[in-house]
Amino acid sequence: MSDHDKKFFDTFMLVIGGMVFVTLILFFLARSMSGDTQEQWTKEDPAYKAATEARLKPAGYVVKTGDAEPVAAAVAAVDVEQAPRTGAEVFNEACAACHVAGVAGAPRLGDVAAWNDRVAQGMDTLVEHAIKGFAGSAGYMPAKGGRADLSDAETAAAVEYMVEKSK
Numbered sequence: 001m002s003d004h005d006k007k008f009f010d011t012f013m014l015v016i017g018g019m020v021f022v023t024l025i026l027f028f029l030a031r032s033m034s035g036d037t038q039e040q041w042t043k044e045d046p047a048y049k050a051a052t053e054a055r056l057k058p059a060g061y062v063v064k065t066g067d068a069e070p071v072a073a074a075v076a077a078v079d080v081e082q083a084p085r086t087g088a089e090v091f092n093e094a095c096a097a098c099h100v101a102g103v104a105g106a107p108r109l110g111d112v113a114a115w116n117d118r119v120a121q122g123m124d125t126l127v128e129h130a131i132k133g134f135a136g137s138a139g140y141m142p143a144k145g146g147r148a149d150l151s152d153a154e155t156a157a158a159v160e161y162m163v164e165k166s167k
């Protein structure tokens with residue numbers, strides 16, 4: 001390398017270094033400025049505050065006996081127990097999927113021949129099979145039609161409805 005080249009190279013590196021230095025200064029200056037200005041605004045933004053509050057809010061709270069109002073509110077918030085559904089309602093919700101078209105060997109609603117022998121077992125047996133599930137020669141009847149949320153009484157009402165409609 002000639003002397004001339006070396007000098008050029010040194011100056012060049014010096015200029016590049018200076019520019020990098022200025023860039024860094026600008027970078028940190030901008031950061032500290034935004035920390036004092038924009039960041040403050042962001043943190044005071046109601047939407048941001050609401051989101052933070054929602055993230056930090058407790059999952060539940062203890063109601064002390066004696067605090068009448070929160071107790072009443074908490075009780076009101078709990079889902080009111082549903083009135084028992086009628087046999088027809090339960091059938092349409094939980095049983096119709098199989099027992100209307102005869103899916104997987106299910107005896108169809110209104111199919112007198114298919115129900116005669118079953119009814120001959122007696123209502124108690126039919127209800128028990130509906131509640132506990134039943135694997136017969138025709139197929140598999142899941143307990144409560146796969147609807148564990150049904151009460152025994154609701155299931156029994158649905159069986160009664162099916163038998164009544166299949167005589």
Ligand code: HEC
Pocket residue numbers: 090091094095096097098099103104105106107118121125126127129130134135136137138139140141142144145146147150155158159
């Ligand atoms: C996933 C399909 C399916 C659903 C849903 C279903 N069943 Fe069944 N059910 C069957 C099948 C299949 C049979 C026939 C089983 C056999 O005899 O092999 C059957 C049979 C029965 C029987 C006759 C049992 C016996 O002893 O002969 C009753 C009663 C019955 N179901 C009631 C219900 C009620 C009530 C519901 C709704 C709560 C319901 N099923 C929902 C498939 C279903």
